[in-house]
Every structure is written in C-alpha cells, then in structure tokens.
Amino acid sequence: MTLEISQAARHALATWLDHIRALKDGSENTVSAYRADVLDFITFLTVHHAEPQGLAPLARVTTSDMRAWLAHLKRHDIAARSVARKLSAVKTFYRWLSEREGFEPTAVLTIRAPKFQKKLPRPLTQDAAKAMIDTVELQTRDSWQGARDAAVATLLYGCGLRISEALSLKGRDLPLGESLRILGKGKKERLVPVLPVARRAVESYLTLCPYPMEPEAAVFRGARGGPLNARHIAKVTERARMQLGLPSSATPHAMRHSFATHLLQAGGDLRAIQELLGHASLSTTQAYTAVDQVHLMQVYEACHPKAG
Template identity: 45%
Template sequence: MPHPLAVRWGDHLRRDRRRSPHTVRAYVATAERLLAFLADHHGQAVDVALLRTIGAADLRAFLARRRNENIGNASAARELSAVRGFLAFVGVEAPRLKGPRVKRGVPRPISPDEALALADTVAEEAHQPWIGTRDWAVLLLLYGAGLRVGEAMALTGAVLPIGEAMAVTGKRDKTRIVPILPQVREAIEAYVAACPWPIERDGPLFLGARGGPLSAALVRRAVRKARAGLGLGDRTTPHALRHSFATHLLGRGADLRALQELLGHASLSSTQIYTAVDAAHLLDVYRNAHPRA
C-alpha cells in the first residue's frame, strides 16, 4: 500500500510543480524506497517525526543498498536529489551528504547528411506510404526545429495550418516559439494531406496506424532499426537530432541566449553543454585535417 507521505509528495509534484508523469513516478518511487528502507532499518513505521531524526549515516546506508542493486553514479545522484526534495517537502532538513561524482556526458550530434539519411531510411521502411510521410515529417521537425520527441508527440491539430513559427509546450508547461523551416512545413503539410485519419484541432497532430496518438516509443524503435542499416552508433536517437540542431546552429554563430530560448532550457547552464559539443567537433576536424595531428 502506498505510503501517505509519498502520495502527498506525488500530488505536490503533479499539481504544484507541474512535473511530467515520468518524473512524478520516478520521484515517488524513490520516496517509497526510502520510507521502506527506514521502516526496516529502524523497525517501526515511518512518520515525519522519525524522518526528523535521520542522519547522514542513514542516507549512506540507503544509498549503499541501492548500490547493491547495481545502480550507477548517475542513478545514485538522481536518487539522492529526489530524497532531498522529498525531505524538504515534508519539512525535514536533509543531512549533509556528498553525492557521487557524475561525469557529464557530451551529446553526440550527427551530421546534416546523416540526419536526413536517417529520416529518409525510417520513411522508406514504413509499412504504408502515408506512415513513411508521417515519419519523415516527425524526424525533420526534431532536427529542423530542435524539438524533444515528447514535444512533437504533444502537438495538436491547432498548429495547422503551419506558419513560419510554431508554439511548442515543453517541460513544466513552458511554451516557446520556434521557427519552422519551409522544408519542415512542407513535410508536415504532405503528411496531413496523406493521413487517412481526420486530424482534429484538439487532437494529436501525429497519428498512429489506427488513428490514435502516435507513440514516442514507436518513433524510437523505427530510429533504432534505421540506424543499424546506416551503420550509425547507439547514441543516434531521436534526441540526437535535437542535439544536432543545437550544435549546428552554434557552429554557424548562433547566440547562446537565443539557443536557450529555441531549446526551451530553463537555465543557461543546460545550453552551455553545447559549447563543449562544438569544441569536440572542432577537435575532430582538426585531428582529421591537420597534417601534424
């Protein structure tokens, strides 16, 4: 049976913090794991009064148990962050505990030719022509406008007809305006014309084979299949198209603040990772082209 404190925590994240369903599930699961561990550790039911007595040793023991379940540094760091948030929510100051060091990975962009080849291959392998037209439009939108795959799936028929820009709702219900390239607009218009199902103003823009909402999992699966045939690496995912969008804009001189707005990042620090991406790309060019490299 769910612990009442974890249920309240989930309601708060969903209603007040406007966190995504995935985030709510993950954070509530962490709270449930912590509460179950403490109940076992202390041999009694856990309430706010008991939570106020826990120290750094309790949290270390909790993380040690999670480590025994084979979670890595990144997962352990997320777990500790969720624990701190939960304790703050119930009015308990979390004991000071240094989290595991996590090496921040640099996104791996793909070249424009690879992005188009990927979209083209996914479209070619579709079972029906209109589905191929749809998949081409989806992937071109991710690469051409820098959308997250979930943002593309959340678009409704209200964006039609497509203009020079589009309102996109991202994380925490934050809306941003993204420019739409003519090629992207034409791809979406071709899909709308070919789709055998009616696209309602308040319904999803991208539909599945049976007329329901298109699943992001299906897009990811199609990309996995296509990248194998093209010899692209495992990091070539729908999200990699967003990375490529950002990296290529930055490489062409885009302002970091403008890029932050286009990507819908809450803070500039999230966008600054792309400066590392661009530096890595330049280093690759140098190594491949310089006679002394």
C-alpha cells in the same frame, strides 16, 4: 517479518507529489520518478530500523542513516548518476516535509551526491541527420505512414522538438506557420521557428493522411487513427540507423541534439539556443559547447599540418 511503509509516510508522499503536480507543473514522468525514488528511500529506512517510519522517525534521519542508504545503493551496483538522481529527489521531498512539519533537515540536505562524469550529447553529422530522415520514411509499407515518420523526424531535427512535443501537436496547430508555440517540460511555453522544409514535410504527410484533422485530434496518427506512439518512432529510427550503419546513440532524441549542435557550430548564440530548446537552465545547454569543442579538436587533429 514483513514491514510496510507507514500510512503517515504514504500520505506525506502522496501530498508532496500532488504539490509537485499543482505548483511545480511536474510532468507525470517526473512525478513517477520522484515517487519511486522517495518510496525506495523510505522502504530502506523501514528495513534499516526494523520498524515503520512515520513522520517523527523520518524527521530524525541522521547522517549515519544517509550514509547507510548510499552504501546500500552502492552494494546493489546502482550507477552514480542514478544515485545522484535519487538523492536529489529525497532532498526535494525533505525540503518540503521539513517546512510542513517544522524540523531541521540538515542531515539529509548536507549529504553530497557521488561524482560522475556527465555524458555529452551525441549528435549526428549533418549528412547523417538528413540520411536518417530519408531512411525513416522507408520503414513502413504505407506511403502516408512513411510521410508521417519523416515529418516527425524533420520536426525533431529542424525545430529541436522533443519527441513528446512533436507528438502532442493538435489539429488546431495547423497549418504550421513560420513559428510554433510549444508547451514543453514543466509546462514552460516557448516559440520555435518552423523551417520551410519542416512545413513541407508536415504538409506532405497531411495530404496523404486518411484521417480528418479535428482541432483537438493528434496531428500524427497511428495506423488505426489514434495518436501515434513514441515507441513507433523509436523503432523505425532504430531500423533506419542499422541500415545506415549509425551507432546506437542515433535515437530520436539525438536528432534534437543534432539541431542544437549544428546551430552552435554555425555560430548560434547559446542563450538563443537555450530558448529554442526550452532548457530551464543555461548549464544544460552549455553541454553543447563541450560537444562543439570536441568537434573542433577533431577537425584540428585531422587537418592541421602540424597536428600529426
């Protein structure tokens, strides 16, 4: 017997996702992840109860149903971190649905996510970050493309930008001044300082780029003139890290991690770093304090005369 998701459940999910887009300023990546996680949950309930789950059955979900779903995920070797993400999406959906339909969502909201050890950011050393920028530039034949890749890497490390933020720069943002207004996750706007080295890197690229910089055109162009794809930066970074003998954690995003960690090691204020990174919560930024403590212990163990 083939079971399908009820039309009412599909409509509710689509309406909720529209709500996330409109009111919560959710990115398309976030919306896609929410859709997949909640759809998987409703699919499980449909199979679990052997009947389509309309709004009334969804409102009657029990603690037993929730435990059965978590057990199902565990049997399929879904990592604890992914289970926690899925559960968070389902809870967010149920908070909205319960307000809309007028039912009590306690059975869903009181289920606890499995515990997992949060991964610490894995930054590069300052020397490795600089070497990565220099080596990334050597991964393409055309000098303008090499200058482009180096400019992107410099913005990631020098300004703490996400790769999507660097690639979203438009001609209207030029020439770069001492600061740059960035629209980050959740359409949250922030102002980041632009170091002279980052401005020079972008200027070097612009002098070589064969394409005109219209106000609404992407600053960073692909070989044929279209917007540069993030996958290209990931590939040249991977080739560069292999040449430098760096670990697989040396990704474009690690350059942003390195920016934050090196600022903290230099005495930067945690709140200021939160603003520079565009983190909605200080707890996200606090992960870098743990990285800094690990660094300090390594220095202590290597250098203190009594550490051995």
